[in-house]
Every structure is written in structure tokens, then in C-alpha cells.
Amino acid sequence: MTKRQLKLGLVPTGVGGPGDSNRWLDTDIPVDASVSIDWYIDVVRQAEAAKFDLVFIVDSQFITANSPPHYLNRLEPLTLLSALAVATQRIGLVGTLTTSYNDPFNLARRFASLDLISKGRAGWNVVTSGDAGTAGNFSQPEHLDYDTRYRRAVEFLDVARGLWSSWEEGALVRDRATGQFLDADKLHRLDHDGEFFQVTGPLNIQRSPQGEPVIFQAGDSDQGRDLGATIADAIFTHAATIEQGQAFYADLKGRAARQGRDPDQIVILPGFSVYVGDTDADARAIERQYRSLDQSFDQALAEFGRPFGWHDFRQYDPDAPFPVAALEAAKNSFYTQAKKITDQAVAEGWTLRQAVERVRAGRGSPFVGSAQTVADEIQRWFEGRALDGLNVHLGHPSQFRRFVEEVVPILQERGLFRTDYEADTLRGNLGLTIPASRHQVSAGQRDAA
Structure with missing residues (x-):
């Protein structure tokens, strides 16, 4: 094994x-x-x-x-x-x-x-x-x-x-002596007819x-x-x-x-x-430094809306309770991720600022x-x-x-x-x-x- x-x-x-x-x-x-x-x-x-x-x-x-x-x-x-x-x-x-x-x-x-x-x-x-x-x-x-x-x-x-x-194995004969390039019995159409696709094939x-x-x-x-x-x-x-x-x-x-x-x-x-x-302490300092430099809160707030169908969270007071209604904007987007954020924000009583900060912290390694x-x-x-x-x-x-x-x-x-x-x-x-x-x-x- x-x-x-x-x-x-x-x-x-x-x-x-x-x-x-x-x-x-x-x-x-x-x-x-x-x-x-x-x-x-x-x-x-x-x-x-x-x-x-x-x-x-x-x-x-x-x-x-x-x-x-x-x-x-x-x-x-x-x-x-x-x-x-x-x-x-x-x-x-x-x-x-x-x-x-x-x-x-x-x-x-x-x-x-x-x-x-x-x-x-x-x-x-x-x-x-x-x-x-x-x-x-x-x-x-x-x-x-x-x-x-x-x-x-x-x-x-x-x-x-x-x-x-x-294509099956051996479909391409490529025999110059006989002049045969293809064994046609080993090449297959797909003839798919489904809910979304109708595809004849074969692939070329x-x-x-x-x-x-x-x-x-x-x-x-x-x-x-x-x-x-x-x-x-x-x-x-x-x-x-x-x-x-x-x-x-x-x-x-x-x-x-x-x-x-x-x-x-x-x-x-x-x-x-x-x-x-x-050292371990040195590595943690490097992580903190990069996480601080690589994105400000305002940048994180602007990007926060992506799983919510790019809903603009900058329209809300960041220190008010998390805007639960924003989840509706995620229904055809990254809904699982957005719902996970929303459910946790409600359960923990987070403000929008706290939710953004917790998402940022969650990217830690x-x-x-x-x-x-x-x-x-x-x-x-x-x-x-x-x-x-x-x-x-x-x-x-x-x-x-x-x-x-x-x-x-x-x-x-x-x-x-x-x-x-x-x-x-x-x-x-x-x-x-x-x-x-x-x-x-x-x-x-x-x-x-």
C-alpha cells in the first residue's frame, strides 16, 4: 500500500x-x-x-x-x-x-x-x-x-x-503503410439531450x-x-x-x-x-504587520459586500446593529457565505463594524x-x-x-x-x-x- x-x-x-x-x-x-x-x-x-x-x-x-x-x-x-x-x-x-x-x-x-x-x-x-x-x-x-x-x-x-x-485507446491508427489514420469504430458520438444541453459530439x-x-x-x-x-x-x-x-x-x-x-x-x-x-513571536509580528498594512477598515468595508451580491455596506452606520436585510441581496450570489456571516452577527449581536472586523480576523492563519x-x-x-x-x-x-x-x-x-x-x-x-x-x-x- x-x-x-x-x-x-x-x-x-x-x-x-x-x-x-x-x-x-x-x-x-x-x-x-x-x-x-x-x-x-x-x-x-x-x-x-x-x-x-x-x-x-x-x-x-x-x-x-x-x-x-x-x-x-x-x-x-x-x-x-x-x-x-x-x-x-x-x-x-x-x-x-x-x-x-x-x-x-x-x-x-x-x-x-x-x-x-x-x-x-x-x-x-x-x-x-x-x-x-x-x-x-x-x-x-x-x-x-x-x-x-x-x-x-x-x-x-x-x-x-x-x-x-x-476516443477509445487506439482510435488514431496513423499507419502510413496502410494509409489508415482512424479506426472509426473507436470514435464515438455523444448524442446528449438533457435539461440544459444538447450536444452531438464527438470531441475533435x-x-x-x-x-x-x-x-x-x-x-x-x-x-x-x-x-x-x-x-x-x-x-x-x-x-x-x-x-x-x-x-x-x-x-x-x-x-x-x-x-x-x-x-x-x-x-x-x-x-x-x-x-x-x-521565532514564533517574530512570525506573529510579521502576520500582524502584513494584515495591518494590506487592508484598511474602509477597504475591507467596501469589499465586504461581495458575498452579498456586491451590496454596498458603506451606506450604513458601521456602529449600528448588523443590517440583516442585506442577506436578501445574496440570494443568487455567495449565499452560503453571506448567511454564515449574517447568522453569526445576529447570534453575537454584532455591529456592522464588528462583523467586518471578525471577517478580517477570520483570515488569520x-x-x-x-x-x-x-x-x-x-x-x-x-x-x-x-x-x-x-x-x-x-x-x-x-x-x-x-x-x-x-x-x-x-x-x-x-x-x-x-x-x-x-x-x-x-x-x-x-x-x-x-x-x-x-x-x-x-x-x-x-x-x-
């Missing part, structure tokens, strides 16, 4: 993602980092040299003037990842694309292309889009409601996977060395967890404490088992910032300390089944370098993390099996007849 090993991902958000409005002021970060391919290549090569499993590119398609700097001006994921594919060799390449504002054939083809360009290192973070304003960028009168978005996502992925199964691109892209998912609602347990190979999440991590881990793996899936074939990868100092302390805590979470690995937010580059140079070697010395890649594909390095084409079983029966 293969020994369970920690997985590591890198999440680069350039000039500053949520909660980091002023990160771009760090002179260690180019002011155009979020659109600079040279910057991306540099940081991803650092991660690859440290044997990280993957780089994860977050994305959305709607902005306001209050969006974080990185969100305002960033490269499209598949374009960026295709460039990174030819600048790297082994690290996985994961991008966020929505099922609400794409079409299955186009998206399946684009991901299959990335998978072939990278020789089997592509991954797709499946999202349904929480920003309701996105509808206005795609000629739609309104954003799909929550239930409809999830039903569409399930069907969308089923179609994509059906298209990735268009072959399968990659890992069969199909690795599927990632990040929903935290009951529907989101059920979707992840049903369709995902890996789960992006967040946990403030080891107890929260263990509860999510057990719940998700349990749901997968009830679906008849092998729970070990789903990798749980929560995202964290990591702060490394010469459990992985703060000397390199030894951080490694100890990662080991505790890993062995305690609170995670299978970490998605490390790049944040300030000096901190990422300290993590790579000081923490990763300790994890390697303890046998928790690889010293070299096990495989050439993302699926192989994550310890996931290659899914067979839907037509392979019937093909085996046909060939035996």
Missing part, C-alpha cells in the same frame, strides 16, 4: 486578492504582476523546484471598483496556463472556469488542449459563479438561481466527461496521458458538498481550526463513500496563508511560527485527517520563499512530502487513478466477440 503523502498547491494572486488591497505596495511584487507572464513563470518555477503538486489560478468574470487589485486586471486562466505549460515540466496546472457562463463542448475542448499541451497536467476547478453581476457580461437578463446553477453544473460536467470519452481532440483533466470543486453548502463528493477528484476549501478541518474532511469523504466512491480518490486541499519567522513550528502544525493537521494537503497563498513573495526554503525541507526530512515527482501527470502525482473512457468496457466486449 502506498504511503499517504502531503500535497502542496500554490495560489498566486499577484497584486492582491481578497483582504489584500494594498499588497501591491510591496516592492518585491511587480505592479503589473497579475498580467505579467514573466512573474508567473518565476513563481511557478519556484514551486516546481520545491516539487509542488500544482498551481491554482482563481478567476471570476465580474468586477466593481471595490474588487481586489488582482481581480481588477488579471490574465484569463487557460491562456495563462497554456503559457505556463511550456515553461514548466511537472507541476500541475489548475484553472477556474464556470459552468454558468460557458458551453460544454468549447470548455471540454479547451481543457483537453491544455491537457495535451502540458502532457497530462491540467485540472479544472468547477464553479457555478457566485457574482450575480456576471449575467450582465454574457447577455443574460439575470443570474441563474442557486438550485438551477447546481443542476446545470452536474449536467455540464457529465457532458464534458462524455466528450472526453469520445484525443485523450491525454492522464485520461482527462483532474476535477476540482470548492462549494461549501450542502449542495456544493454533494456535488464535490459526486464529481470531484479534489476539493478546495478553508478551515480556521483543525477541528473544522477534521469535520469537513470526515463529512466530504463520508458523502463520497455513500456515493459508492473510494474516499481516498478525493484529495482535500484547504487554502492557507503561511507566515514564517525566525493557523500556520504561523518558526519553520519548525509551521512544519509541526502542518504535520498535526495532516496526520489528524484535517487535510490531505495545503494550497499555499503566495501573498508576499518573501514569505513564500521562506516556506519553500525552510519549511518544505523539514517536511521532506520527515517523509511527509516528496523529494521528487512520482509521475509526469497531475493525476499521477496526486495519487489518482486514470478514468477509463466510457466506451472501453463495451470495446473490450466487442473485441472479445
Whole structure:
């Protein structure tokens, strides 16, 4: 039995993602980092040299003037990842694309292309889009409601996977001696006719060395967890404490088992910032300094409305009771997150200011300390089944370098993390099996007849 090993991902958000409005002021970060391919290549090569499993590119398609700097001006994921594919060799390449504002054939083809360009290192973070304003960028009168978005996502992925199964092994004969390029019996139409999509197929691109892209998912609602347990190979999440991590881990793996899936074939990868100092006290001082400098209260208040459909909370007295009615604006947005904030604010009797401050405080990290302390805590979470690995937010580059140079070697010395890649594909390095084409079983029966 293969020994369970920690997985590591890198999440680069350039000039500053949520909660980091002023990160771009760090002179260690180019002011155009979020659109600079040279910057991306540099940081991803650092991660690859440290044997990280993957780089994860977050994305959305709607902005306001209050969006974080990185969100305002960033490269499209598949374009960026295709460039990174030819600048790297082994690290996985994961991008966020929505099922609400794409079409299955186009998206399946684009991901299959990335998978072939990278020789089997592509991954797709499946999202349904929480920003309701996105509808206005795609000629739609309104954003799909929550239930409809999830039903569409399930069907969308089923179609994509059906298209990735268009080709059996050996379909492309490419025999110059006989002049045969294709074995037509091994190429299959899809002929899907569903609630949202009618897709004929087949897909006009072959399968990659890992069969199909690795599927990632990040929903935290009951529907989101059920979707992840049903369709995902890996789960992006967040946990403030080891107890929260263990509860999510057990719940998700349990749901997968009830679906008849092998729970070990789903990798749980929560995202964290990591702060490394010469001592534990030094690291905590670094965290406090960055959190103070990277976002003011006024900036946090302006950004606070995103899960509430970009509701403008600046219209309220920040020292008055939390405006519960604002939850209505979140019904077609990031409702689970908004409701969690609202319910806690009501239960604790918070003012708006207190709610904003508590959300800011909730972005603190459990992985703060000397390199030894951080490694100890990662080991505790890993062995305690609170995670299978970490998605490390790049944040300030000096901190990422300290993590790579000081923490990763300790994890390697303890046998928790690889010293070299096990495989050439993302699926192989994550310890996931290659899914067979839907037509392979019937093909085996046909060939035996």
C-alpha cells in the first residue's frame, strides 16, 4: 500500500486578492504582476523546484471598483496556463472556469488542449459563479438561481466527461503503410439531450496521458458538498481550526463513500496563508504587520459586500446593529457565505463594524511560527485527517520563499512530502487513478466477440 503523502498547491494572486488591497505596495511584487507572464513563470518555477503538486489560478468574470487589485486586471486562466505549460515540466496546472457562463463542448475542448499541451497536467476547478453581476457580461437578463446553477453544473460536467470519452485507446491508427489514420469504430458520438444541453459530439481532440483533466470543486453548502463528493477528484476549501478541518474532511469523504466512491480518490486541499519567522513571536509580528498594512477598515468595508451580491455596506452606520436585510441581496450570489456571516452577527449581536472586523480576523492563519513550528502544525493537521494537503497563498513573495526554503525541507526530512515527482501527470502525482473512457468496457466486449 502506498504511503499517504502531503500535497502542496500554490495560489498566486499577484497584486492582491481578497483582504489584500494594498499588497501591491510591496516592492518585491511587480505592479503589473497579475498580467505579467514573466512573474508567473518565476513563481511557478519556484514551486516546481520545491516539487509542488500544482498551481491554482482563481478567476471570476465580474468586477466593481471595490474588487481586489488582482481581480481588477488579471490574465484569463487557460491562456495563462497554456503559457505556463511550456515553461514548466511537472507541476500541475489548475484553472477556474464556470459552468454558468460557458458551453460544454468549447470548455471540454479547451481543457483537453491544455491537457495535451502540458502532457497530462491540467485540472479544472468547477464553479457555478457566485457574482450575480456576471449575467450582465454574457447577455443574460439575470443570474441563474442557486438550485438551477447546481443542476446545470452536474449536467455540464457529465457532458464534458462524455466528450472526453469520445476516443477509445487506439482510435488514431496513423499507419502510413496502410494509409489508415482512424479506426472509426473507436470514435464515438455523444448524442446528449438533457435539461440544459444538447450536444452531438464527438470531441475533435484525443485523450491525454492522464485520461482527462483532474476535477476540482470548492462549494461549501450542502449542495456544493454533494456535488464535490459526486464529481470531484479534489476539493478546495478553508478551515480556521483543525477541528473544522477534521469535520469537513470526515463529512466530504463520508458523502463520497455513500456515493459508492473510494474516499481516498478525493484529495482535500484547504487554502492557507503561511507566515514564517525566525521565532514564533517574530512570525506573529510579521502576520500582524502584513494584515495591518494590506487592508484598511474602509477597504475591507467596501469589499465586504461581495458575498452579498456586491451590496454596498458603506451606506450604513458601521456602529449600528448588523443590517440583516442585506442577506436578501445574496440570494443568487455567495449565499452560503453571506448567511454564515449574517447568522453569526445576529447570534453575537454584532455591529456592522464588528462583523467586518471578525471577517478580517477570520483570515488569520493557523500556520504561523518558526519553520519548525509551521512544519509541526502542518504535520498535526495532516496526520489528524484535517487535510490531505495545503494550497499555499503566495501573498508576499518573501514569505513564500521562506516556506519553500525552510519549511518544505523539514517536511521532506520527515517523509511527509516528496523529494521528487512520482509521475509526469497531475493525476499521477496526486495519487489518482486514470478514468477509463466510457466506451472501453463495451470495446473490450466487442473485441472479445
